[in-house]
Amino acid sequence: MTEPITYLFVPGDRPDRFGKALTSGADRIIIDLEDSVLADHKMAARDAIAAAALDWQNVIVRINPVDTVHFEFDMSLLRSVPVRMVMLPKTESSDMISRVNRSLDKKCAMLPQIETVKSLFALQDILHADRVDRVAFGHLDFALDLGSSTDKDSLLYARSQIVHHSRYAEKPAPIDSVTAEFRDTDTVSAEAKAAKNLGFGGKLIIHPAQDLPVKKGFAPSPADIAWAKSVVQIIEKGGSGALAADGSMIDKPVEIRARHIIERAGKIS
Structure with a gap:
């Protein structure tokens, strides 16, 4: 059985989009509590997730980083819903993953995001942490941390390392970062193909219109x-x-x- 290819983000404070996301064709949806939700909207986002009728088999929740004031509130939400997978942004150690595992009263798969240089150099520690399924790259935050451009050549080393370490740890191929130009389907497809050629197994997407172009890029010719x-x-x-x-x-x-x-x-x- 092949792994999911497309992972569609939807803001947690937009419950009107949950149903649309689930029927968009994306393999998984990621309901976000982190970057796409303003601080004063996060509680409303948690309430919306708790109240929603969701197909939890295909839903991932991206929580706030473990070192933020929002983390414990996110954990309280996750203990109240039948979540199966949690995305951990800015994961820099297995200790961060262990903290999430300890805070939950259930066994959930973990999807750490590699978004800093420290994350990159802790890949084996992260990949071997308990319940880690696979990892995802976050190129925008990574470039910000590194002080580099966000273009593919500048981040080629990081992407290659993520692929190689995932294979060494015998994990599924990692998930590539988003493409911001969601209206340019040719660019989306080309970036997906480039990710596939490097050894990535999927891609994060920010709009339903990116689903088919990404799958086209990952499809064999x-x-x-x-x-x-x-x-x-x-x-x-x-x-x-x-x-x-x-x-x-x-x-x-x-x-x-x-x-x-x-x-x-x-x-x-």
């Missing part, structure tokens, strides 16, 4: 699908072992890649 089908067909006809096809060798890694392409193509279609 027609040429890749045709290649994968031909590889599987040859293997199924010829049995196990290394086989020659179109001048190339087919061994186990090639077979696994081919089957993964077919699986991903089926999910996205």
Whole structure:
């Protein structure tokens, strides 16, 4: 089973958007209590989440950082709803994750965001923390912390490290950060494809219009699908072992890649 690809943010103080987000086609929605909600709106946002009829299987709640005055109020909310996954912004250590785990009276999957240089250098500690599912990159806050540009070349090292560390920790491929230009679907799709080529497995989105362009970017190309089908067909006809096809060798890694392409193509279609 493949992991979710698109994760759609919706502000916690906009309950009128919850239902629309859940029917947008996005694989998961993230109801946000952090950056998109003003401080004096956070209590109303918590009340809105508590009162909403939500499909909690597909809902993630992004809480406020553990070192803020809002954290304990967020924990009180999460103890009152059947949340299954929590997004932790600005996660810089496994201790931060442990604090969330201790504050909850249930087992929830954790989705830490890598948003600072300290986060980057604590990746193995974070990835091996209890209940961590996978990690997500937050490039805007990361660039702010680093003092760099937000363009892809400036953040290539950070993105690559997140992918490599996730693989080393045997976690699902990480989730790439948002694309701010949500009306430019070509840019959205191109950035999704670039993330896929680096080894990311999904992407955060800020508008329902980004869902299909992101999935298009993560989808295998027609040429890749045709290649994968031909590889599987040859293997199924010829049995196990290394086989020659179109001048190339087919061994186990090639077979696994081919089957993964077919699986991903089926999910996205």
